Amino acid sequence: MSNKIDANLVRHIGKLSRIELTDAEVDALGCQMADILEYFDKLQELDTQNVEPMAHAVELSNVLADDVQRDSLTAEQALANAPAREGDFFKVPKVLGEGA
Amino acid sequence: MVAQVCNLWLLVVGGTGLQPVAVGGTNEKIMTDNNDNVLPIIGMEIHVELATKTKIFCRCLNRFGDPPNTHTCPVCLGMPGSLPVMNKKAVEYSMKVGLALNCTIAGRTKWDRKNYYYPDLPKAYQISQYDMPLASDGYLEIPLEGDTTKKLRVLRAHLEEDAGKNVHDLPGCTGVDLNRAGVPLLEIVSQPDMNSVAEVTGYARAMQRIVRWLGVSEANMQMGHMRFEPNINLHITRDGKIYKTPIIEVKNLNSFRSLEGAVAFEIRRQYELWQDDPDGFTLEKLGKQNRGYDVDREQTVFQRDKEEAHDYRYFPDPDLMPVVVSSDWRDRVAGEIGELPLARRERFMTEYKLTFEEADSLTMDGPTGDLLDAVVEAGAEAKRCSKLLMSRGLALANEKNCTIAMTGIKAWQLADLAKMQDGGDINATAAAKIFDKMTATGDSPADIAQADGLLIVKDDSQIEKWIDDAIAANPQAVAEIAQGGKKQKKSFSFLVGQVMQASRGAAAPADVQKQLTQKLAE
Numbered sequence A: 001m002s003n004k005i006d007a008n009l010v011r012h013i014g015k016l017s018r019i020e021l022t023d024a025e026v027d028a029l030g031c032q033m034a035d036i037l038e039y040f041d042k043l044q045e046l047d048t049q050n051v052e053p054m055a056h057a058v059e060l061s062n063v064l065a066d067d068v069q070r071d072s073l074t075a076e077q078a079l080a081n082a083p084a085r086e087g088d089f090f091k092v093p094k095v096l097g098e099g100a
Numbered sequence B: 001m002v003a004q005v006c007n008l009w010l011l012v013v014g015g016t017g018l019q020p021v022a023v024g025g026t027n028e029k030i031m032t033d034n035n036d037n038v039l040p041i042i043g044m045e046i047h048v049e050l051a052t053k054t055k056i057f058c059r060c061l062n063r064f065g066d067p068p069n070t071h072t073c074p075v076c077l078g079m080p081g082s083l084p085v086m087n088k089k090a091v092e093y094s095m096k097v098g099l100a101l102n103c104t105i106a107g108r109t110k111w112d113r114k115n116y117y118y119p120d121l122p123k124a125y126q127i128s129q130y131d132m133p134l135a136s137d138g139y140l141e142i143p144l145e146g147d148t149t150k151k152l153r154v155l156r157a158h159l160e161e162d163a164g165k166n167v168h169d170l171p172g173c174t175g176v177d178l179n180r181a182g183v184p185l186l187e188i189v190s191q192p193d194m195n196s197v198a199e200v201t202g203y204a205r206a207m208q209r210i211v212r213w214l215g216v217s218e219a220n221m222q223m224g225h226m227r228f229e230p231n232i233n234l235h236i237t238r239d240g241k242i243y244k245t246p247i248i249e250v251k252n253l254n255s256f257r258s259l260e261g262a263v264a265f266e267i268r269r270q271y272e273l274w275q276d277d278p279d280g281f282t283l284e285k286l287g288k289q290n291r292g293y294d295v296d297r298e299q300t301v302f303q304r305d306k307e308e309a310h311d312y313r314y315f316p317d318p319d320l321m322p323v324v325v326s327s328d329w330r331d332r333v334a335g336e337i338g339e340l341p342l343a344r345r346e347r348f349m350t351e352y353k354l355t356f357e358e359a360d361s362l363t364m365d366g367p368t369g370d371l372l373d374a375v376v377e378a379g380a381e382a383k384r385c386s387k388l389l390m391s392r393g394l395a396l397a398n399e400k401n402c403t404i405a406m407t408g409i410k411a412w413q414l415a416d417l418a419k420m421q422d423g424g425d426i427n428a429t430a431a432a433k434i435f436d437k438m439t440a441t442g443d444s445p446a447d448i449a450q451a452d453g454l455l456i457v458k459d460d461s462q463i464e465k466w467i468d469d470a471i472a473a474n475p476q477a478v479a480e481i482a483q484g485g486k487k488q489k490k491s492f493s494f495l496v497g498q499v500m501q502a503s504r505g506a507a508a509p510a511d512v513q514k515q516l517t518q519k520l521a522e
């Protein structure tokens, strides 16, 4: 593992992503992430001083829709794939407190 | 100004036993008897839900109050494989707000993913704008006490999507309603330029007024269209040294009352904590913290920071293309804005010679101000119309809980009424009666005045007849006037009153007095 990616960082990212990792996976993923970063280091060597930053790989802009209503799903359809429901609500474990 | 500072002072040190000395001035600095100079430094994030017909990335209806999960589709449910498409109107509404706030509109803007897990966020990321907001570097000028204003700088305004709603009153679980998920939300971030509770509420109310004026949001607090997150700390000068208290961000306030209460409480709380530990309760040592607000106890409360809550790992959303705003597009949107409320208020004061209070009331919403412009256009006198609107118009609006324009008064009616009063055809009492009636019936003021006998009678022979009747019916009063003495004046007034009564208020008292004097002298 490179010095940029240590086991703690991999576990931290795993936690943020709600992914449980075994020690072996932490090692394997750490190496892969280090490889990716190394590749970016290589890209950093390019002179991009006169190149506009790119937000997207496709050269398109202003893909916009008019503000016109279309059909939505019914509550039944919306809830059809939910693991659990309570009336017409998606049911989740009790959330304490407000805000994210 | 001093009185206002005193009020704030009471909020700041109420109950500490210090003898406050309040000092006015533009920054509303607060001094204590032990020479602490306390300056609240307050910035604010305001979230405004935009009143587009549909959501930001899908064409589900954007509507509050419907049964749960009736306005959803694969996009706003976060189904795999679904793709968002930006609502053009949401971009234009945001541009309008940005322009009205004197911001620079970015020529090129993009959308980013803000990653976090929460039940009301089905995709596990919110689409927002990170480093290229649509609008930046503007200001909002707010009215303060005594005809003054203050420019508060706006750092940025960016467009993002609202989350769904968690419902907590279900037994043993939380319910999620995704009707609100994907409603367009404009986040407006101010610089920390506010220094008092009054400035914070002034800013919040001015923002509500401006988004309503632009027609981009109903800004209805009960429906959650506007949410406030003020961040507050104090700069305290003691013995020439400046101390800064930790910056506290109060999350998710959804009424003006909570906003006012939370900021006032924070100022007091921070000053008290700092007094106990001037070198420990500081920004350097404690940094920034979040707090919530308990509406019932009127206190800000500790809020556990979720671990890694601020590690959002923003990155550009590959599902959305950048938006390029050409100068043509920007100019077209700017052209739709028209005159803004403060500019119009200023114009009403200079051009129409209205007082601040009149001009302020008549520029609370667009249509009421339009009404005044229309009556002036129709040749009526602005000041007279303003007086009518400020008396009966405002009273009716308050009765009906609506704007003056919404009471039903038409510009031509008001113009005719003002002209009649200025022309001496009706008196003020009659004008008020006619105002109410024409608003309700839609009839012309002239017809109402005629039908209800409210026209001032200028016909001398008619007045003469009433006078003759009054003289014939009251010989004793006539005799007392002829005798002179102390009863003369009273009897004369009595006869004038009799004539006015006979005319049902339609005669001009001055005319009656003049003719009666002549008659009695004959």
Ligand SMILES: [Zn+2]
Pocket: B055, B058, B059, B060, B071, B072, B073, B074, B075, B076, B077, B182
């Ligand atoms: Zn949808």
